[in-house]
Amino acid sequence: MEHGGDLLTYKDEYKGELIDFSSNINPLGRPEGLDKAIMDDFKQVEAYPDIQYRELKESLAGYLNCETNNVLLGNGAVEIINNFIMFADRVVVFKPSFSEYELRARVHKKDLLIISYLEDFSLRLDVLKKSLKRGDLLILGNPNNPSGLRIEESILVEVYKCVKDADAFLLLDEAFYEFCPEDYDSIELFKEDGYKNVGIIRAATKFFALPGLRLGYACASENIVKMIQTIELPWSINSVANTAGQTIFSDKDYIKASKEYIQIEREYLLKELKTIKGIQAYKSDTNFILIKLVDYDEEEIFHKLLKKGILVRKCSSFKELGENHIRIAVKDREKNSILIQALKKFI
Amino acid sequence: MEHGGDLLTYKDEYKGELIDFSSNINPLGRPEGLDKAIMDDFKQVEAYPDIQYRELKESLAGYLNCETNNVLLGNGAVEIINNFIMFADRVVVFKPSFSEYELRARVHKKDLLIISYLEDFSLRLDVLKKSLKRGDLLILGNPNNPSGLRIEESILVEVYKCVKDADAFLLLDEAFYEFCPEDYDSIELFKEDGYKNVGIIRAATKFFALPGLRLGYACASENIVKMIQTIELPWSINSVANTAGQTIFSDKDYIKASKEYIQIEREYLLKELKTIKGIQAYKSDTNFILIKLVDYDEEEIFHKLLKKGILVRKCSSFKELGENHIRIAVKDREKNSILIQALKKFI
Numbered sequence: 001m002e003h004g005g006d007l008l009t010y011k012d013e014y015k016g017e018l019i020d021f022s023s024n025i026n027p028l029g030r031p032e033g034l035d036k037a038i039m040d041d042f043k044q045v046e047a048y049p050d051i052q053y054r055e056l057k058e059s060l061a062g063y064l065n066c067e068t069n070n071v072l073l074g075n076g077a078v079e080i081i082n083n084f085i086m087f088a089d090r091v092v093v094f095k096p097s098f099s100e101y102e103l104r105a106r107v108h109k110k111d112l113l114i115i116s117y118l119e120d121f122s123l124r125l126d127v128l129k130k131s132l133k134r135g136d137l138l139i140l141g142n143p144n145n146p147s148g149l150r151i152e153e154s155i156l157v158e159v160y161k162c163v164k165d166a167d168a169f170l171l172l173d174e175a176f177y178e179f180c181p182e183d184y185d186s187i188e189l190f191k192e193d194g195y196k197n198v199g200i201i202r203a204a205t206k207f208f209a210l211p212g213l214r215l216g217y218a219c220a221s222e223n224i225v226k227m228i229q230t231i232e233l234p235w236s237i238n239s240v241a242n243t244a245g246q247t248i249f250s251d252k253d254y255i256k257a258s259k260e261y262i263q264i265e266r267e268y269l270l271k272e273l274k275t276i277k278g279i280q281a282y283k284s285d286t287n288f289i290l291i292k293l294v295d296y297d298e299e300e301i302f303h304k305l306l307k308k309g310i311l312v313r314k315c316s317s318f319k320e321l322g323e324n325h326i327r328i329a330v331k332d333r334e335k336n337s338i339l340i341q342a343l344k345k346f347i
Numbered sequence: 348m349e350h351g352g353d354l355l356t357y358k359d360e361y362k363g364e365l366i367d368f369s370s371n372i373n374p375l376g377r378p379e380g381l382d383k384a385i386m387d388d389f390k391q392v393e394a395y396p397d398i399q400y401r402e403l404k405e406s407l408a409g410y411l412n413c414e415t416n417n418v419l420l421g422n423g424a425v426e427i428i429n430n431f432i433m434f435a436d437r438v439v440v441f442k443p444s445f446s447e448y449e450l451r452a453r454v455h456k457k458d459l460l461i462i463s464y465l466e467d468f469s470l471r472l473d474v475l476k477k478s479l480k481r482g483d484l485l486i487l488g489n490p491n492n493p494s495g496l497r498i499e500e501s502i503l504v505e506v507y508k509c510v511k512d513a514d515a516f517l518l519l520d521e522a523f524y525e526f527c528p529e530d531y532d533s534i535e536l537f538k539e540d541g542y543k544n545v546g547i548i549r550a551a552t553k554f555f556a557l558p559g560l561r562l563g564y565a566c567a568s569e570n571i572v573k574m575i576q577t578i579e580l581p582w583s584i585n586s587v588a589n590t591a592g593q594t595i596f597s598d599k600d601y602i603k604a605s606k607e608y609i610q611i612e613r614e615y616l617l618k619e620l621k622t623i624k625g626i627q628a629y630k631s632d633t634n635f636i637l638i639k640l641v642d643y644d645e646e647e648i649f650h651k652l653l654k655k656g657i658l659v660r661k662c663s664s665f666k667e668l669g670e671n672h673i674r675i676a677v678k679d680r681e682k683n684s685i686l687i688q689a690l691k692k693f694i
Contacts, residue, residue, distance in 0.1 A: 003581060005395035023395055030393055039386060045559035046377055048352035048370055075422050079580055086454075100581065107433075107578045212392035212586025231454045233426055234350060234447065239559025240587045 003099075004313045004327075005211065014309050019335050022313040024145075024176065024288040026209040027332040028261055031254045037247040044239040051234055056245045060217050063249035064187050064202070069222045070195065072229075075236040077175045077203040077216035078104070081139065083228050084171050084199060085110060089135030094123060096146060096318035098173065101139045116320060121147035121282070123155060129162050136168035142186070143176050146318055146327045148284030153184045160190070163197055170198045175216075178207040178255065179262050179287040179330075187219050195221040204241075206287070207258065208248050215241040262287050265330045272340045278347045287330040290315070296347065297323050304346045310339055350446075351660045351674075352558065361656050366682050369660040371492075371523065371635040373556040374679040375608055378601045384594040391586040398581055403592045407564050410596035411534050411549070416569045417542065419576075422583040424522045424550040424563035425451070428486065430575050431518050431546060432457060436482030441470060443493060443665035445520065448486045463667060468494035468629070470502060476509050483515035489533070490523050493662055493674045495631030500531040507537070510544055517545045522563075525554040525602065526609050526634040526677075534566050542568040551588075553634070554605065555595050562588040609634050612677045619687045625694045634677040637662070643694065644670050651693045657686055 005023030050056075053073055061068040074080035082104045085091055091105035092113045105112045113136070115127050121144065132138065140159070143150040151159070163170040172186055186200045199220035205211045215237060220228070237245075248254075269289060273281035280292040293301055298314045305312055315325035328339065352370030397403075400420055408415040421427035429451045432438055438452035439460045452459045460483070462474050468491065479485065487506070490497040498506070510517040519533055533547045546567040552558045562584060567575070584592075595601075616636060620628035627639040640648055645661045652659055662672035675686065 003395070003398060006398055007394070008397045008399070008401060020394070025393060035386070035389055038389070039382070042382055042385070046372060046556045047354070047367070048350070048558045050355045051350055051353055052355070054355060075580065075583060075585075078582075082580060209393045211395045211582075212589075214582060214585040233422065233429060235425075235558070235561060236422060238422075238561040238585050238588060241585060242559075 007311065010306060010311060013303070013306050016309050018306075018309055018311045019331070019338065020311050021328040021331060021335075021339060022311045023211065024206055024286075024329040025211060026207055026258050026262070026287070027265070027330065027335070028209065028254070028258050030209045031248050031251045033251070034244060034247055038240055038243055041243040042240075044243065047239070049235055049237060049239045049242045053237060053242060056237065056242050059246045059249055064217075064219055066187055066191070066219045067222075069225060070219050072199075072218040072220060072225055073237050074216040074218070076205060076214040077173060077201050079236060080201050080216050080218050080228075081171070081173065082107075083231060084137060084169075086231055087227065088137035088169070090133070090137070092132065092136050092138040092168075094140065094144070096315075096320045097139075097141050098145050099317065101173075117144075117147070121149050123151065123159065125155070125158055125162070128159065132162060132166035132168045134167040136166065137171055138163055138168055139171045139173060141173045143180055143284075143286045145176070146288070146290045146313070146315055146321070146325070147282060148286050148288055148290055149282075150180050150183070150285040153189070156186070156189070160198060168197065172198070172200045174200055175203045176206055176286045176288075177202050178259065180285045181263070195219065195224070199224060204245065204248060208244075210241075210244060210248075213241040213244055214238070215245055262330055265333060265336055268333070269328070269330060269336055269340070273343075276340075276343055276347055279343070289328050289330070291326050291328065293324045293326065298326055299323070301326060301346060305339075305342055308342050310342055354658065357653060357658060360650075360653050363656050365653075365656055365658045366678070366685065367658050368675040368678060368682075368686060369658045370558065371553055371633075371676040372558060373526075373554055373605050373609070373634070374612070374677065374682070375556065375601070375605050377556045378595050378598045380598070381591060381594055385587055385590055388590040389587075391590065394586070396582055396584060396586045396589045400584060400589065403584065403589050406593045406596055411564075411566055413534055413538070413566045414569075416572060417566050419546075419565040419567060419572055420584050421563040421565070423552060423561040424520060424548050426583060427548050427563050427565050427575075428518070428520065429454075430578060431484060431516075433578055434574065435484035435516070437480070437484070439479065439483050439485040439515075441487065441491070443662075443667045444486075444488050445492050446664065448520075464491075464494070468496050470498065470506065472502070472505055472509070475506065479509060479513035479515045481514040483513065484518055485510055485515055486518045486520060488520045490527055490631075490633045492523070493635070493637045493660070493665055493668070493672070494629060495633050495635055495637055496629075497527050497530070497632040500536070503531075503533070503536070507545060515544065519545070519547045521547055522550045523553055523633045523635075524549050525606065527632045528610070542566065542571070546571060551592065551595060555591075557588075557591060557595075560588040560591055561585070562592055609677055612680060612683055615680070616675070616677060616683055616687070620690075623687075623690055623694055626690070636675050636677070638673050638675065640671045640673065645673055646670070648673060648693060652686075652689055655689050657689055
């Protein structure tokens with residue numbers, strides 16, 4: 001299965017250091033002070049992490065503004081997705097979306113209903129209403145990958161109603177949440193309802209620039225948390241990720257600066273991309289942008305960029321997109337303009 | 348499910364720093380030079396680890412003396428056990444043993460055959476021969492936990508023949524391998540047969556004193572490796588564990604010193620334990636010792652030791668052992684003698 005960030009596979013095609021636009025990581029890098037916290041606590045690797053991760057859950061409950069017994073953890077968001085899928089009778093996904101939703105359903109031999117997004121990547125509520133049934137697990141990226149679009153609040157409320165009416169379950173994959181405009185917070189939105197029939201997954205991976213640490217987390221009702229815990233692997237968060245999770249979420253300056261930075265650079269990229277004929281950049285709510293190569297195919301552009309040291313994400317592994325889309329991450333201004341100049345040259 | 352190393356649960360009962368005899372970690376601590384390697388490479392957390400872990404697998408192939416395409420990885424040995432179980436028709440375990448064998452089988456709703464070890468913790472080959480059938484996954488701790496006993500080579504060869512005859516699969520959990528006397532190496536033993544119907548799991552957890560890092564690995568045939576990889580979670584080894592795994596296995600001095608140290612301290616403990624009336628220490632091939640409290644129950648001794656700052660492993664969670672066994676790790680001489688003095692005082 002193809003994923004972003006696979007630099008090693010392409011190391012022979014470009015000898016220097018690649019600029020990685022294929023994985024969607026905060027360009028400001030990891031929070032300052034993290035390294036010291038990790039080193040100060042590194043001796044902890046000689047002990048098992050607390051099997052209940054009590055301090056980490058407290059830290060997360062503060063950050064997410066929920067109770068500690070609403071918090072689930074995973075070795076990356078994908079492990080939490082996997083654990084929810086194990087309880088589903090059927091998995092319902094919209095495509096194109098993160099390939100692991102479908103893959104993990106297949107691994108666990110679950111029935112699978114695949115619905116296509118509309119051409120503008122909006123949800124098909126009519127199909128959803130007709131199709132959802134008891135025991136379904138509906139997984140939605142919010143924002144979705146690769147479209148970069150967030151579900152509007154009013155639409156999400158409708159989806160949720162639909163899910164509750166069917167006695168199904170809604171799993172929101174919000175791994176890119178912090179990069180989005182502050183419109184609504186799903187954890188607040190579903191709090192009054194006690195997270196009945198809904199789980200919200202987030203991760204330190206992208207926003208805190210720590211994909212290597214593998215720290216995913218989720219908010220769900222106490223009952224669902226207890227249910228998932230019966231099947232969790234023990235000690236799935238390693239002690240370094242455990243330490244990081246007790247440090248990064250309180251770094252308010254970093255969080256604010258990152259949000260502002262991403263917004264400015266996203267707007268810069270979208271504005272510049274609009275001026276390039278022969279490609280069409282989609283609107284994005286987050287830190288990556290999907291681009292349709294109207295007059296080109298992805299292989300051509302991919303390898304031209306690679307020869308210049310730029311790695312983008314080919315999107316043909318999202319089958320619904322065909323072979324003429326690429327996805328780029330929002331990076332720092334210097335790198336973003338290198339990409340823009342390269343695209344202007346090749347297109 | 349109860350596991351060792353759960354210090355936090357007992358922190359209110361003893362206010363100082365507990366001496367942890369409940370988890371079986373190399374008392375020499377992590378290899379020297381590891382911290383520097385980790386810090387030098389720490390920036391790697393900002394990228395996804397290589398999704399194929401090519402360098403880590405090469406390092407492991409060298410250490411285990413097998414080919415890179417024989418190597419499997421996991422977020423701790425338990426994830427690899429879990430992945431093998433997913434392919435089993437039925438899981439066969441001897442008890443008492445590591446609780447996760449049975450638990451993971453139940454999580455995946457597998458049929459389960461539980462056979463008791465004989466009173467001296469030896470295998471019941473006769474029962475095995477009669478019971479094994481096609482599609483069975485037989486999981487054996489080697490050495491087994493909590494007994495501490497390694498399977499004799501000739502017995503293992505018989506078990507393997509039995510498994511092949513039935514077209515079943517043998518999964519050896521050798522997480523404590525390096526602590527054992529150098530009698531035979533399963534990876535050598537089954538090499539000629541191309542690891543047909545057998546997988547051998549080991550881990551950095553115990554011997555390299557890195558339970559917090561979560562680095563398990565296994566050796567199996569290329570076909571089995573490919574099969575398991577179809578269901579693996581992506582990026583399950585975090586980048587810090589990935590770096591560690593490219594450092595520690597070449598530290599031959601550390602490996603030699605640790606083996607020698609453990610042997611000396613195990614013999615010291617066994618000799619001293621023999622002098623204490625009212626308890627019976629079992630023979631051990633590894634870095635932990637099972638003790639039968641002939642005239643006491645575990646709660647009494649557990650709490651008496653805890654009040655002195657010593658945490659041992661109660662064994663009643665291994666149901667077959669009843670409520671009068673404890674398990675202790677082999678630690679350094681100072682701590683080992685504190686334990687011996689305390690036991691002499693209370694018993």
